[in-house]
Amino acid sequence: MRLGPFDTSRITVRSSEGGGGGGMGRAGGIGCGTLVIALIGALVFGIDPMQTIGMVEGVQQQMAPARADAASSSGARLSEEEICASSAYAEEACNALTSLNATWAATFARNRLAFEEPVLDLYRGGRVTTDGCGSATSAAGPFYCPADKGIYIDTGFYDQLAQMAGTGGDFARLYVIAHEYGHHIQNLTGLAAQVRAAQQRNPAAANRLQVAMELQADCYAGMWAGKNRNLIEPGDLEEGLKAASAIGDDTLMRNAGQRINPESFTHGTSRQRMEALRRGLEARDDAACDVFFE
Numbered sequence: 001m002r003l004g005p006f007d008t009s010r011i012t013v014r015s016s017e018g019g020g021g022g023g024m025g026r027a028g029g030i031g032c033g034t035l036v037i038a039l040i041g042a043l044v045f046g047i048d049p050m051q052t053i054g055m056v057e058g059v060q061q062q063m064a065p066a067r068a069d070a071a072s073s074s075g076a077r078l079s080e081e082e083i084c085a086s087s088a089y090a091e092e093a094c095n096a097l098t099s100l101n102a103t104w105a106a107t108f109a110r111n112r113l114a115f116e117e118p119v120l121d122l123y124r125g126g127r128v129t130t131d132g133c134g135s136a137t138s139a140a141g142p143f144y145c146p147a148d149k150g151i152y153i154d155t156g157f158y159d160q161l162a163q164m165a166g167t168g169g170d171f172a173r174l175y176v177i178a179h180e181y182g183h184h185i186q187n188l189t190g191l192a193a194q195v196r197a198a199q200q201r202n203p204a205a206a207n208r209l210q211v212a213m214e215l216q217a218d219c220y221a222g223m224w225a226g227k228n229r230n231l232i233e234p235g236d237l238e239e240g241l242k243a244a245s246a247i248g249d250d251t252l253m254r255n256a257g258q259r260i261n262p263e264s265f266t267h268g269t270s271r272q273r274m275e276a277l278r279r280g281l282e283a284r285d286d287a288a289c290d291v292f293f294e
């Protein structure tokens with residue numbers, strides 16, 4: 001996409017220093033961009049996180065309880081300008097965030113809903129401690145923390161994404177940040193809280209609800225791109241669909257040599273993810289993604 005330059009007066013960006021822990025453990029389940037939501041469900045409602053945490057953006061994750069004394073205090077703080085200018089990936093993420101904020105603020109205003117910007121944390125150091133969602137390593141992949149409204153991305157993930165999706169194109173990366181932003185939208189609209197409550201009431205449906213929520217985030221990602229279609233370049237769409245396909249649960253499982261087991265899907269199949277992204281891209285009204293995906 002031909003995104004405009006970032007505007008630090010319109011975005012909130014920080015870069016947490018890594019600290020503690022250190023090792024990028026690969027224990028535990030397979031990571032998910034929304035594992036943090038699941039973890040909160042676990043903490044608040046006593047849901048077994050392993051039931052709701054599944055595949056995310058394709059990498060394995062490890063979570064640990066938050067430690068009040070962990071990290072983020074040492075060293076000089078970088079300004080937002082410095083963070084956004086620190087690498088091509090960072091600059092691209094800041095450009096995307098500027099556009100995402102503008103697009104979603106306008107959409108919320110049009111629908112008379114209160115809007116709040118997320119914080120983008122381009123963290124470094126392998127481990128990040130959130131304010132309310134525990135801590136995670138880079139291996140968790142990008143994720144959103146509803147408690148502090150933070151989108152957490154270690155830009156090193158983008159190199160892995162390029163391998164998984166077989167494309168080094170920008171749209172695959174933009175799709176990832178727009179998907180995490182989609183979880184922010186769900187947080188603002190209250191849908192995330194409703195889903196957690198429903199999962200608590202009916203644990204047997206927890207996985208299905210989780211998948212629906214992931215697909216809606218894909219739809220919101222597509223909707224952002226669709227609302228900026230004048231900025232879309234040839235090949236972007238294919239790139240996004242390719243990424244959506246590459247990080248579908250069934251594809252990830254197949255690539256991991258696992259038997260495909262729908263019960264453990266948490267993001268949807270490749271086909272479902274492509275359909276959700278396309279639904280958003282082709283949306284004709286703001287409510288196009290406000291459906292239950294299955």
Ligand SMILES: [Zn+2]
Nearest residue numbers: 033034214217
């Ligand atoms: Zn997600």
